[in-house]
Amino acid sequence: MTVNRRTLLTRLGGLAGLGAAAAAAPALAAPLTPELERRLSLCQPAGDPLEELLRRNRRFSTIWQEASSQHDTRRRADRLAQVWNGGCQLNPRALDAGQRPWAALLGCADSRVPPDWLFASGPGELFEVRSAGNTAADSCVASLEYAVAELHVPLILVLGHSGCGAVGAALGLGALTPLLTDLVRPIRAALPAGAPLDEAVRLNAAAAAAALPQRSAVLREAVGAGRLRVVAAVFEISSGLVSLV
Numbered sequence: 015m016t017v018n019r020r021t022l023l024t025r026l027g028g029l030a031g032l033g034a035a036a037a038a039a040p041a042l043a044a045p046l047t048p049e050l051e052r053r054l055s056l057c058q059p060a061g062d063p064l065e066e067l068l069r070r071n072r073r074f075s076t077i078w079q080e081a082s083s084q085h086d087t088r089r090r091a092d093r094l095a096q097v098w099n100g101g102c103q104l105n106p107r108a109l110d111a112g113q114r115p116w117a118a119l120l121g122c123a124d125s126r127v128p129p130d131w132l133f134a135s136g137p138g139e140l141f142e143v144r145s146a147g148n149t150a151a152d153s154c155v156a157s158l159e160y161a162v163a164e165l166h167v168p169l170i171l172v173l174g175h176s177g178c179g180a181v182g183a184a185l186g187l188g189a190l191t192p193l194l195t196d197l198v199r200p201i202r203a204a205l206p207a208g209a210p211l212d213e214a215v216r217l218n219a220a221a222a223a224a225a226l227p228q229r230s231a232v233l234r235e236a237v238g239a240g241r242l243r244v245v246a247a248v249f250e251i252s253s254g255l256v257s258l259v
């Protein structure tokens with residue numbers, strides 16, 4: 015089945031706050047003029063977006079590790095701020111008129127794993143979807159459908175991380191509320207009993223990456239047409255490095 019734009023809008027109409035807008039307007043993302051497209055694409059990598067994410071992360075990791083041994087808070091802040099030095103920042107006026115992100119992430123809500131920082135990216139570069147345990151929950155899948163169908167993002171990186179509390183909870187390491195039990199259910203389903211936390215984080219990221227095209231016809235068609243890659247990776251907090259799973 016071909017998933018056209020109307021189908022996507024119908025699906026996204028289920029998202030809170032988007033229903034009325036989707037019904038009233040044919041487009042969720044306004045078309046870009048050639049000049050605006052050019053201005054919004056100035057920070058896009060010339061080559062493989064995945065390689066660019068990993069290249070930027072290696073630089074982040076170096077600074078992150080150097081900052082770890084800096085005990086003076088001001089000097090540590092100065093060093094960490096250098097993550098963005100020499101990078102590309104889009105014009106706020108262009109961003110006011112539209113967006114053309116070149117990668118999307120499904121990451122954990124954990125306070126230690128902000129994608130803009132790990133990948134030294136400015137506003138308008140990364141389309142970020144976050145939930146505890148980087149699960150492919152309905153709202154996350156719908157958001158990524160929007161990124162792919164409307165914003166033409168060519169890459170989704172599912173990013174787990176070391177010490178993930180949600181994955182730990184799925185392994186039965188903590189007490190859960192009913193809603194949290196629902197949240198970790200898909201994580202739990204992807205893990206063998208007794209898996210060590212590090213292994214469980216990798217398995218969960220891989221399972222979420224596999225689930226995206228399985229659960230979404232929009233994403234599945236984009237992958238099938240060669241317009242989209244879905245890749246799993248893990249961020250190691252101690253080293254600052256992102257490794258593909």
Ligand SMILES: [Zn+2]
Binds near residue numbers: 122123124146175181
């Ligand atoms: Zn986490």
